[in-house]
Every structure is written in structure tokens, then in C-alpha cells.
Amino acid sequence: MTDRHIPAVESAPTARYGELTRMPVEYTAFCELHRPRYLSYARVWFREPGQAAEVVRHALHALAAVWPEVLGSPSPAAAAWEILRETVADQHSRTPDGLQPGQADEDLAILHYVVGLATPEIADVVGVDTASISSQLRHAKRRPPEAG
Known part of the structure; x- marks a missing residue:
């Protein structure tokens, strides 16, 4: 043992x-x-x-x-x-x-576009499936930035 x-x-x-x-x-x-x-x-x-x-x-x-x-x-x-x-x-x-950590979609965009993680790596880090990450990244990319 x-x-x-x-x-x-x-x-x-x-x-x-x-x-x-x-x-x-x-x-x-x-x-x-x-x-x-x-x-x-x-x-x-x-x-x-x-x-x-x-x-x-x-x-x-x-x-x-x-x-x-x-x-x-x-x-x-x-x-x-x-x-x-x-x-x-x-x-x-x-x-x-004055900045605040954002919503889940924004965090995924940060992990992908700023940190440089690929979709499977993001899925591993946040604990969800790769298809969900891909979908959420597409949604985040299409969403217009919020007015500050």
C-alpha cells in the first residue's frame, strides 16, 4: 500500500x-x-x-x-x-x-484571446466540455461591448 x-x-x-x-x-x-x-x-x-x-x-x-x-x-x-x-x-x-472581472463568457474570451489557451485547454481549466466553450466563445465574439 x-x-x-x-x-x-x-x-x-x-x-x-x-x-x-x-x-x-x-x-x-x-x-x-x-x-x-x-x-x-x-x-x-x-x-x-x-x-x-x-x-x-x-x-x-x-x-x-x-x-x-x-x-x-x-x-x-x-x-x-x-x-x-x-x-x-x-x-x-x-x-x-474601476475594472471588474466579468461574466463567464468574458472570462472565456480572456482565457482564449488574452491568455492564449486553446478551446480544449479552456475546457480543462473551467471544467466544462469543449463544445460548450466553443459555443460561448462564439457568443462572446458576437456580443457588442458594453458601454462603460
């Missing part, structure tokens, strides 16, 4: 807070897979790379707190994406630039 837990590594969100915890290997793998894309998304909303990284750390820390429930959900990636979006929106509302 193998130990399915590994010690928290320096890049794990809890390590920054000085906690000596052990996270499931599935959580660590999930973070390693999604952290770079989450950072790319957060950098769209925060000018300082350190601030974007801090927001992602907060989101992954929140994810760690509910990991068993997320892992048991129909789409762990979708649940984690919502935690990230909520964390970005919450932290961003505290900045004075």
Missing part, C-alpha cells in the same frame, strides 16, 4: 502560511496542472505579478480547505474555477482601477 499523501512543498499554498500540512497527491497534482493558467488569468486583472500570485495562493488555499468536497463534486475543475473567480473578484474589488 502506498502513502497517497505527500508533504506540502514550498509551492503549495499552505506552505506560505507556515503550516506543516500534508495534502493529498491529487490536490498537489491539480495545483501543479492549473496554477500556471490561474496565474495567467489573474495577471489580466492585477498589474503587479506578485499581487496576482498572492490572489492565486489565496484561491488555492481556499480550495485546499474544501478539497474533499470539491473532489467529490461532478466537476472538480469547475468548482475550483469558481473559487478562483470569486477570489479574483473579491480581491479585485479592493483595487481602484
